[in-house]
Amino acid sequence: MMKLDGIAAFVATADAGSISEASRRLGLAKSVVGERLAELERGLGTTLIQRSTRRLSLTNSGQTLLPRAQRILREVAEAAAELAARTGRLAGPLRLSAPVSFGVLHLGPALARFLVDHPEIEVSLELDDSFVDAAAGGFDAVLRHGAVGDNRLIARRLATSRRLLVASRAYLDRCGCPATPTELERHKGVLYANREGDWRFAAPEGWSVIRPRACLRVNNGLVMRDAAVAGLGIALLPTFFVHEALRAGTLVEIDIGVEAEGAELFLAYPRDHGASAKIHALADSLRRSFGDPPYWDKAAD
Incomplete structure (x- = not known):
């Protein structure tokens, strides 16, 4: 049987590329992370990570498990967040992607206001001008400038712009x-x-x-x-x-x-795991920060 701490150790090691870095990110001793990985492999009856003196690499079994393991951790985090939301408290990780220029100009103050209102949410923001695949990239939500032509995503309009x-x-x-x-x-x-x-x-x-x-x-x-x-x-x-x-x-x-x-800004999230209370709260907060009409249109006028 797979234990959640073993799955977390596996995902952290795959993302970090080393057990040492994974242990730092998890706040655990290197030996503890190594043992959790070994226990997961014993339970599954297969090797997930090929270890060498220079680097770690995923085996075929590890590559098969990784996206599912990431989804399991995300869903557990979302379930915990949903339960927290029922008590009026939003908490846990929230991984976002946004275009570089808009992020530099406008997202900093808006996200700061959101985190002041919800201090137990841990936002991870990646700025990228390429077309980020939210469904496959492990993001909870992506900010898009323009139409969201992806039926795997649900989009919520944040603001318009001339x-x-x-x-x-x-x-x-x-x-x-x-x-x-x-x-x-x-x-x-x-x-x-x-x-x-x-x-x-x-x-x-x-x-x-x-x-x-x-x-x-x-x-x-x-x-x-x-x-x-x-x-x-x-x-x-x-x-x-x-x-x-x-x-x-x-x-x-x-x-x-x-x-x-014109131009439109959307917050899009994968359809397969739906919008969490955190995403709804983020969308509402960003809309309030940008305004209707948004402050950039008022300034241009």
């Missing part, structure tokens, strides 16, 4: 200010690398896509903003990236007579 065409005054003085979609196509654009046809604007017949000449393609909103401030070209960015630059005058909004497609 997207604006912006450029520096220096660029507009040098290259002129476009007043129509046709004029915009002749300008240089700072483009988001991970999304083709990103410049979408409302038109009588539906959405129209404008494709300017790219002076820079990059997968980070802050770099796009800074490139526009430096006068490299025109960028189409959510107000949560440019509201301070607009207020300071380092960027200017460009009006071409049609409105750009």
Whole structure:
């Protein structure tokens, strides 16, 4: 029979890559972690971790067990959190992922308020601009900018954001200010690398896509903003990236007579284990922190 402490030792060792580091993370003696691993292997009748003098590696059995063991620990933690929530107390780990730029600009203060209200929750936040697979990556929830096209996830809307065409005054003085979609196509654009046809604007017949000449393609909103401030070209960015630059005058909004497609922020979580009370509390807290309308749209106005 598998014991929970053995499963925890196995997952920690697999994640850490060594028994020494796993023991540090668990706050246990190295010998205790080693014995729990050995007991788990004896109970299962198979070797899970191949030990050598230089490194540890998972056997085929270990690779098969690891995702299930991670899910077991997560579900136990969620069950404990649900029971705690019934007493009005939220506690336990909460592993999150969010885009780098939005996390740097806006998540710090918002998460601080959440943790002040719920001091027994232990948040682990990973900032990553790649498309994080929440269902397979072991995250409790991920913050997404844009539609969540994954039927394994349930998404809760946190906030909306307008997207604006912006450029520096220096660029507009040098290259002129476009007043129509046709004029915009002749300008240089700072483009988001991970999304083709990103410049979408409302038109009588539906959405129209404008494709300017790219002076820079990059997968980070802050770099796009800074490139526009430096006068490299025109960028189409959510107000949560440019509201301070607009207020300071380092960027200017460009009006071409049609409105750009907006942006939305979602908190998404795997459908297979549902939303815990902690995720509901986090979503509610983030919505309150961002506001409705969000503070970045108010500042841009």
